[in-house]
Amino acid sequence: MSDPESPALLSNRPRDDSRRMLHRAVDLGLDFTSGELRDNLVLRHATVGELIDRLAGPIPHAGTSDDQLMDSLAEIASWSISQADPRYLAFPDTGDSIAALTADIVATFLNQNLIAFDRSAPAASVIEAQLIIWLRELIGYKAAPLTAYQGLASLGGMWTSGGNMSNHIAIAAALAHTYPEVRHSGLRAIPEQPVILLAGGVEHFSYLAAAQALGLGTDGLLWADATPDFTSDPASIAGLLASPPSGKRIFMVVGVAGNCRTTGIDDLQALADLCAQHGVWFHVDACHGGSLLFSEKLKVQLAGIERADSVALDPHKGLFVSYPSSYALFRDPAVLGPFARYPDRATDPDCLDLGLITPFYGSRGFESLKLWALMKHQGTDGIGRLVEARQATYQRMVDLLERTGSFRLLGTSDFYRCAFVFLPDQVAHALQEAYSRPELHGAVRALVSRYTAAFADRLYRSGTVVFDLFALQDLADRIGLGTTAKYQVMGMCVGHPQIPDDIERGIERAILDHSRELTAAMLTDAHALLTTAAPPDSGAAADVTGPAGW
Known part of the structure; x- marks a missing residue:
């Protein structure tokens, strides 16, 4: 049974009760981001089946107490991955702006529906329209100030x-x-x-x-x-x-x-x-x-x-x-005009019903408050400094990858992401003979892919470092076996402006430890390849893929 002293709705609870519960939720979030709930790992790895066994259950007919609910939320958090952890190097989606997190909490309380201005989202509609104008200015588009608003068809975003x-x-x-007739007659x-x-x-x-x-x-x-x-x-x-x-x-x-x-x-x-x-x-x-x-x-x-x-x-x-x-x-802001539900209202300066001119969307929340808050809090100059610091951190992490001697980079960029395979220097040296024998090229590619996937998989399951894993052509022929075939590759993406020195050293240690474990096995398979052209399956294949693989 649910606790009779803990009513379901905010309006029916004592304010201090609600404050305590919400404070506990914020503390839970902070404990998650700090690593305390994750055993100080990027994630506590579990398989699909293991998490189904742990978290699934029958539909609840009777409720639980506040304490039991918080315990359940903590359990979910403890099995979640932290993209805000600096050891998470698969994607840049850190989501750790304090201004944006604060705004997200506020937006949830406000519960505005951005489909319309009247009766739904008066202030929120203005904030989102202002944010769209700011973004247009950053791109370099013409953008009149919101005080000169001429209707939905003038927003352009x-x-x-x-x-x-x-x-x-x-x-x-x-x-x-390009084809205005499609609106009425379709693609035919x-x-x-x-x-x-x-x-x-x-x-x-x-x-x-x-x-x-x-x-x-x-x-x-x-x-x-x-x-x-x-x-x-x-x-x-x-x-x-x-x-x-x-x-x-x-x-x-x-x-x-x-x-x-x-x-x-x-x-x-x-x-x-x-x-x-x-x-x-x-x-x-x-x-x-x-x-x-x-x-x-x-x-x-x-x-x-x-x-x-x-x-x-x-x-x-x-x-x-x-x-x-x-x-x-x-x-050209006018290109959204054909999607207006009521075309005459799209040019009405007294109408700010955003839902009238947003294809695919009807009711939706005040998600735009997060970016607005970040820009308000840091300004474009402050955000620019964060972006520049992240670039410097990324370059330092590329240097880390290269000095381990464990990888061959396929694609480099002066932006925040690179792609690479697991190919230790001593393995590459052992495979030199195979490079001159075209009949072995396919086997070498398979060997590199298999161990790349295995390396990424071991790191991921250990919870110490997370790289992305996906398929990619070697367009620059960095491996030396042609540009058409795809390899399983890892991706490193740095989302953080700074990675503390001790964490960077820990990342390097984890890479070197796992590299040592796999290099000996890969050398054995490389030597077998040169004599049999059919390297044995060492069980190194992985069943984990990341976002870029989509």
Whole structure:
């Protein structure tokens, strides 16, 4: 039975009772981020089956007391992974801005519905509109002050739940802009097949998902080449724009400002020139690279982003804001007009009902308060300093990887992410003969992939260090076995502006310890490969993959 002294609703509880319980929740969160609830590990590893056995149960018909509920929440936290831990090096989503966390608590209490201004979210609608204008200014778009607000069609942006949805909405806007008839007659009204042009090997999964969901189909993606730096090749894109396949019309080109595997940044100016020359919509996926906009020193890497017709930003990647936080922004604010539920209200300066002009969304919460609070608290200058400090920390961690002698980097970037395989120097030396025997190349690739996955898996299960794990082509031929085959690779992504020296030393110790354990076995398999061309399965395969593998 639930505790009769602990009513379910806030309005029916004594204020001091509610304060105590909520203070306990904050303490639980702080104990989680400090590591106390996680045994000072990045995570306490458990399998799917083990966690189902531990956490699943029948539907509760009788409730529990406050204390029992808090115990259950602590149990959930103790088996959760901490992306705010500096040893978590798989993705940059630290979510540890104190201003954003505070705003998240406040937003939950406010419980505003951003679908409408009246009766739903008066102040919240103004805050979100102001934030959209700030983001437009950072990109370099024209942005009138909110005091000159001319209606929803003048905003030119919207909050979304993630880069996946921001890219979906940008594609939908580009399609509606290029083919206005689609709004009434659907895709069947289009005489040719509309296609999106993007580089293969560096793309995010959302483009394939969007093509399938929006009715373009898998054939609605046209693939250009990527460079050895894991960026879109302007020459390949130029060739396809000049001579697209018969029956296809390119309506969007995707430029990537920080891909999800190596954070390589495209030559956005070159892509913008090509799109202008051919009259094609230019979309920049800056879900990773958008944080550089806050740094006067680093934003030069994004030169040309202001010429994009649309931009996707993900503050929950690289801007220290918790999930969900993403934005789709448009150079011409009017392109969202076709999605207005009531077109006449889109130009009404007295209407700030954001839900009237946000495709795919109806009711939604006040998630935008988190980024607004971060910007209010730190200012663009303060955020820029954090971003610059993170870059310096990233370079130091790349140096750490290289001095261990355990890895071969496939893709490097001066941004916050790199990709690498487990290939200790002594193993690489032992395999030199195999490099000159093409019939062994496939076996060598399999060996490197298997031990890379095993290394990442051992670290992950130990809870001491977490790298990402995904498949990637060796486009620069850093391993020396060609550029077409994919390897299992690890990714290191630094989300923190600082990693304390003692933690950095602990990361290096963990890497060296696990490297020693696997290097001897890998050498044995390498020698067997040279004589049998069929290395034995040492049980090194992993069943863990990370976000970039999507």
